[in-house]
Amino acid sequence: MSFPLDAMNEMLDRLGSHPFHGDRLPRRVADAQDFAARVPLMRRDDLAREMAKPGHGAFSAPDAVRMNLTPMGSALMPILHTRADLDRATAACRTHLEACGIGPGDVCAVTFGYHLFVAGLFYETQMEAHGVTCLPLGPGEAERTAEICAREGVTVLAGNPTFALRLIEKGMPAPRVFFAGGEPFTGNATLYGRVRAAMPETVLVDSFSLSEFLPVARTFPGGEGVHVFDELVHAEVIDPDTEQPVADGERGELVLTHLAKEAQPLVRYRTGDLTVKRETAPVHGRTVNLPRVVFGRTDGMVKAKGVKLYPSEMRAVLLGLDGLTGRYRLIVARKASGGDHLTLAIEGTPDAGTLEAVRTSFRTQTLVGLDDILVEETLAEGPLAVDER
Template sequence: MSFYTREEGIEKHEMESIQFARLKTTVANVYENVPFYKREFEKAGVKPEALHSLTDLKKLPFTKKTDLRDHYPFGLVAVPMDEVVRIHGSSGTSGKPTVVAYTKNDIEHWSDIVARSIYLAGGRKGDLLHNAYGYGLFTGGLGLHHGSEKLGCATVPVSGGNTERQITLIEDFKPRIICSTPSYLLNIGETMLAKGLDPKKTSLAFAILGAEPWTEEMRATIETMFDLKAMDIYGLSEVMGPGIAMECVDCQDGLHLADDHFICEIIDPDTLDPVPDGENGELVFTSLTKEALPIIRYRTGDIASITRERCACGRTSTRMSRVKGRIDDMFIIRGVNVFPSEVERILLQMDELVCHYNIHLKRAGSMDHAELHVEVCESFFNRLPNGDFSVGEGPDLIKKIKYSLKSQALISMDVCLKAPYSIPRSEGKAKRVIDLRGENALTVE
């Protein structure tokens, strides 16, 4: 069995020994060098010397995104600014990004983690990698770029957008690997088909897709469209960036965590108690090797589960499930919690529909309601008299969608069928929920 690093295949007790040693160093570092953490530790009544095993991690306080915003821009940095070599950030509702910093060692570690991820996905030295993640404050573009170079791939830094040019470079350069959001790769494929090109005939063999929740049904659509294998990559800037976890090309059965760099917990987002392995909860990460901005028990807002069973590929690393959705994206319809990814899973089981949809949250008088806008495929649309959804097979398809949503997910919402190519395509992260009510609460009675 070929691994990128030996740590991917070591026994659990050896990994736990590595994690505990690095955890103690990290906790001592933030206690001494980050005033915020020293205050929070003292509020919780813990000091670094109180850590006697990994189970003591639960004694430490959580870190939230609001903590990063409250200490904008550099209040959580643990090293002198002359040791910082890179600044990244993610945009927030306040208009200011949550800022993260990196030392030279941080960049080296991150590059190595991403190289490991690309290797997991089937990439090897000498491959040509087409990187369609956005470059800039967003960690996706530069994160994959440096990991690709670290592995020894020839890296094409295309960034996002300009789909026609993306297609030209794919055809001319003949990359073996492509990196992008799943919705944007779908956009590229549809654009190729509209130009009379067959996505199956490209040189692409592997796709590394992330930065937004996506489903097994979306994977099947993309893999069939391009005749490749599509793997999920996970990351977020507050913890490091892409590469925190990656699916292996051998099994595509959960994302392998870089256990030697991060500790992952799953908690109930309401009670903050741990949930058993295999059950969904909120992902919480503690960094173990970051210097500039170490983070303790960071609540990501992402919903997933973990397993500690050895993968059939031979790796012993903890695996996390595909992210089901974000707490921020969840809305409530008549008491039922709804994630867009659950709606997507149901829609993509129907041959009449394609992978493009929005959920509109609207207000009618004093009541709120949800309305699903979803595109039909061209063959279905062409069967409708004059493209009229109110006649022919249109009403039956609406009934079928409503029944499937209700029977499979207990969701009731209005359905609006849309003509092919009428929903705007994504050149980055897809926006699935559109709140038209002029307020923030994603609650629909």
């Protein structure tokens, strides 16, 4: 397993004097196992508490040059970047732009939002730094945006897939490269298929980032899923219950560590995102892969038939299937024989083919089978999972 030992030890040594991390971290580790055993996990609440203190507490960064905001409950938490942080992220993104054949002479339309949050400005920054002409358009006004893109010869588009489809419908020529974000993309076969049909010759890029970690991973030509920018971030997957690392290919919670961040450095940060990680042969230098990106949250886990089930991952089971609204409930009961009985209640009017697809997708996702599927035209309000045992 690849582990960035030198970069990790350099980071641990640097954080030895950090007011938040200093007393929590060893100065050096021997390998990935030592890192996981000796370095404590960090939760979003830990960061939020510090950021709520005057001057951002232990994460004060007087040399920060950019502040983005991210929702944290009912509040917005600042995300800080120094000049060096932005330069490192831009350099990592440059390797991806080059892999996609993007460079001077291209024209990029950015239709992600710019107000408060990070995506729009993030894409604009990396494109401009790479010599790409950038149109910071933001979302909305599909007809006028499509006209501008057609007039200015846009070759690269960055935005939500559903809005990209509206632009094509309004007459925008298909770009050479499309950066998707903000919605499940490669994990949503229906939406991905619609975009592929609308842009048959376009290089389609799926991306995954958190406001706290930007960027994390992207689709690289010649790879599958998204490949982690491992010069910026170390990715682990843990069992959210035992907090121990799981083997490659097993479902678990994504845990991320900054390798060189100056402002707000985060170490073994629990994202709450459910994913699978695999080591691969190098793809444009990257060997850490999330083949299905993220497909749920780790909240509300129930254990049934010897397997940990996460209610939110049922969305990935139902995504894109005809006749379903997407609303569901997982019900765990006890069989008369003593075993677990699994029922998935779904809302809609599915046909037999869709029901069989639900069964197959559920088994593929969770590795256990459903005992029953309960179909209701209108599903009553309630929790995503009910344990009746």
